[in-house]
Amino acid sequence: MLDQTFSAQNFRRVYDIENRRGRNVDRAYFQLLVDASARITAASAAVRAARKAHVGLADDALNVILHPLREALRAERANRETLIDTTMADIAQQVLDGYQLQLVERSGPDETTLYTLPADPRPYFIGKQIQHNISRLYKLKAGNRRAIVSQLFDQLNNGFRQFCVRTDVSSFYESINRSDLVKELDNDQLLSFGSKKYIKQALSSYGELSVVRTFGTDRGLD
Known part of the structure; x- marks a missing residue:
């Protein structure tokens, strides 16, 4: 376990x-x-x-x-x-x-506002431990960039006519319903009580700082 x-x-x-x-x-x-x-x-x-x-x-x-x-x-x-x-x-x-986990507000690229962890070892280690817990429990692993580029290269060089469409989800993080996310957390049977507690504290702190009570999650957490 x-x-x-x-x-x-x-x-x-x-x-x-x-x-x-x-x-x-x-x-x-x-x-x-x-x-x-x-x-x-x-x-x-x-x-x-x-x-x-x-x-x-x-x-x-x-x-x-x-x-x-x-x-x-x-x-x-x-x-x-x-x-x-x-x-x-x-x-x-x-x-x-x-210890209560509280986010801080700072400026990001293109005049965006980021809500991130303060420069303090306590939230830093809490955040890294949560990352470890989630990664291990759900077997999350970033894709191999070399393999992805190689596959894309092969796909684009198969002799067929190709179209590339660049898309992005507008305000993705800001569109997430925090209430629904908290419900999913409460129903999760793998994450520990402590992990859930600090994730909820981060979400709650985001709501207080951004003054958006229902939608949006913090971006920029390390």
Whole structure:
């Protein structure tokens, strides 16, 4: 059974995944972790500098010099891991203590208005956990762009006359009935109570900010 909880363990998983994807979560939210990473970099540089400064030294003598530097590097790495776990536990506890998800308004392209999550680690991790829950429960996966382009290329080069029509749904997000969406959420048997709660809070916050009580959902949530 999928663990959908907003726990320190799940937030740590989110943290690791997002960093592997190239998003610097530390720089966005956690200056203490930025500083911890800097100390690791400095400790690693000290090991390399010692090796370079003692080229040709016998292995035993070199190890005497490198040992304390390596231990310092290990200590900094361990300290960062502990700090990450402590940080995730603190965020999870704040969420557990009754954090309310509220959107903020900002300007988007072409003078559109976006309603998005605030620059705060709590809604960030809540949002990413909900994304994970929905993706895993409903097996959602974006199509392979290379495969799509290849299929389209083959289709357009089959010798038949082709017409391309570019269309778009006008105000798609604004046309969604939130009341119907909430009913669908309530009837859903897969999503956890917590996931539903925060989705409803986001929808409710959108209604308050946009002053449109029935229709429309937020666009721009990350």
